[in-house]
Amino acid sequence: MQNTGGTIQFLVYTKNPYRPIPADSAKVSINFAQLGLSGPCTVRDLWTGKELGQVAGEFAPYVRRHGAKLYRISKVKK
Template sequence: MLVIGIYGKGNSGNDKTDSRGCTDTEYQSQMSLWALMSAPLFITADIRRISQASLEILTNPEVIEVNQDPLGNFPKRVGESGEQEIWVKDMEDGSKTVALFNKSSQTGEMTLTWADIGLTGTHSVRDLWLRKELGKVNGSLSMAVPSHGVTLIRIQ
């Protein structure tokens, strides 16, 4: 189950007394992973006390669209270096959703190469969490990904 919105002790019946909970950045990472896996979106947070930030994470329509893609494809890990991983999911419309996960305690620069995900040439890229077009990109894309964070993009 998604733990988005719990923030530690007091917001769930199974919290540990010393639990600090997750940050919003970590919650985005969890939602991204669940969306890529087409996993059921069940939440554990108390909806009477959920924060606006958690609601925005849980209700992002572009991320939910990845989760609900009719193909239901499971993502493939296409890159791993230390505490960084890159995952790709093929979508029904022919696009690819790519997650750049940074599990490190520091912000890290990550590079996605088109060849790693079976693409060549120039493609439109959209950041799903920012809900923003990043423009047309040729060959590869480098981004700073926050500690315990994710960049979730859709490539057309």
């Protein structure tokens, strides 16, 4: 995958396995290199509208059981 635009929007969610019963929330790691992004990026929660700041390499939000979150990751413009 090659990311030429520098911005990716993605949905993070947890699955509903029957066994074992999941914890109240799960840490979901997103590796920027696997998305074609390098260097520092800004992360925005698209449902709350909050800027979550600059992150480098990986973003790992906690998502509640049966939950979902929607984020935008953009390369920092120099």
